[in-house]
Amino acid sequence: MNEQEQQLLMEIADDELILGWRDSEWTGIAPLLEEDVAFSSIAQNEIGHARALYELVARARGTTADELAFDRSPDEYRCAPLVELRLMDWAETIARHYLYEEADAKRLEQLKQSEDPEIAGLATKIDREEAYHRIHAQMWFDRLRDEPRFVEALERLRPQAEALLDSAQRGEHTAELADLWEEMTMVRRSQPAGTKW
Amino acid sequence: MIYEVFRQERKGQPLQHAGSVEAANDHFADVYAREQYGRRGESTALWIVPRSAVIAIDEFVDELNRNYHRVDGYPLKEKLKEARERAGTAAAHGDR
Numbered sequence: 443m444n445e446q447e448q449q450l451l452m453e454i455a456d457d458e459l460i461l462g463w464r465d466s467e468w469t470g471i472a473p474l475l476e477e478d479v480a481f482s483s484i485a486q487n488e489i490g491h492a493r494a495l496y497e498l499v500a501r502a503r504g505t506t507a508d509e510l511a512f513d514r515s516p517d518e519y520r521c522a523p524l525v526e527l528r529l530m531d532w533a534e535t536i537a538r539h540y541l542y543e544e545a546d547a548k549r550l551e552q553l554k555q556s557e558d559p560e561i562a563g564l565a566t567k568i569d570r571e572e573a574y575h576r577i578h579a580q581m582w583f584d585r586l587r588d589e590p591r592f593v594e595a596l597e598r599l600r601p602q603a604e605a606l607l608d609s610a611q612r613g614e615h616t617a618e619l620a621d622l623w624e625e626m627t628m629v630r631r632s633q634p635a636g637t638k639w
Numbered sequence: 640m641i642y643e644v645f646r647q648e649r650k651g652q653p654l655q656h657a658g659s660v661e662a663a664n665d666h667f668a669d670v671y672a673r674e675q676y677g678r679r680g681e682s683t684a685l686w687i688v689p690r691s692a693v694i695a696i697d698e699f700v701d702e703l704n705r706n707y708h709r710v711d712g713y714p715l716k717e718k719l720k721e722a723r724e725r726a727g728t729a730a731a732h733g734d735r
Contacts, residue, residue: 476660476671483674574673581666 443502443558449520451561452510453612454549455495456521459511460619461542462488463626464525465535473532484539484575491568498560508639512630516623520612522605526619536582537595543579545606546572642668643693645686646676654686665689 443451465485472478496507503510524542529535550572553565586592605611641661645654657676662668665687672687 474661476662476667476675480671480674483678574670578670581670584666585663 443498443561447556447558447561448499448502450609451495451499453520453522453609454553455492455499455510456519457525457542457546457606458488458495459492460519460521460622461525461538462486462492463622464528465539467528468532468535480578484578487571487575491571494564494568498564508630512627513635516615516620519615519619519623521615521619522602522612523614523616523619524599524602524606526616526622528618528622531591531595533586533589533592534595534599536579536586537592537599539575540579540583540596541599541603542606543572543576545603547576549607640664640668641690642672643688643690644672644676645688646682647684648682650683654684657682657685659690660687 462485465481465488469478469482469485472481492511493507496510500507500510524538527538529538547569550565550569554562554569556562556565640663641659643659644657646657647654660668660671660675662671668687668689672685676682677685
């Protein structure tokens with residue numbers, strides 16, 4: 443796996459980790475119980491995908507998935523600002539979910555064509571789960587497509603979704619990432635490096 | 640809307656009531672039922688039925704008191720016990 447491929451996988455892994463974290467913030471407070479379960483499960487899947495991607499890169503770099511996920515400073519993350527936003531509104535959350543799945547489908551399709559069998563294999567595996575995320579996103583899109591609040595959120599967030607497919611638009615972070623990082627890495631930082639969990 | 644969910648645990652087995660999901664429409668019901676009753680490989684099939692489609696009966700009136708149609712009130716257990724005792728006594732008599 444060359445440096446460029448590693449970089450691309452890190453971008454996707456960071457997107458999935460941070461979005462999974464953000465989506466999990468709806469656990470317990472989603473609009474209805476059934477959706478709570480479904481959306482929490484999606485959040486968990488995204489974090490699982492991040493883990494699998496980190497593991498692939500970690501092997502190439504002689505490190506571990508945990509170190510890649512938690513032992514970097516916030517400015518070293520390669521996620522797109524769209525996934526960092528702390529959205530407190532369900533319509534906005536679904537708008538982001540829809541835009542993310544749309545872009546994610548495109549980049550997974552490319553990864554599945556990779557000449558590296560490990561990358562192509564993992565992309566195929568991830569895509570099988572993402573298919574359910576897309577069904578979920580589409581179903582909500584169909585339900586909210588005539589709601590002005592949703593349409594407005596979709597239009598406002600759409601420009602930010604472009605960075606998902608463009609490495610050149612990454613690197614800048616929102617202030618919200620620093621807060622998320624603080625919370626996400628708190629437990630790990632409370633223990634000396636090398637602690638076995 | 641409330642949907643009742645039935646699940647089949649293994650092929651060939653009857654579908655049994657698993658629970659219900661609240662969903663805005665059939666599509667949501669499909670996704671939520673899969674999530675709650677099918678995601679961990681615990682089901683081979685699901686039936687999802689709007690509760691409004693269920694014909695529910697919970698009253699059984701027996702106007703003419705035809706209780707001979709019913710299976711209760713016939714203490715088979717007692718009768719069996721009595722029969723066993725008689726047979727035991729008979730066997731004991733036979734031994735002698």
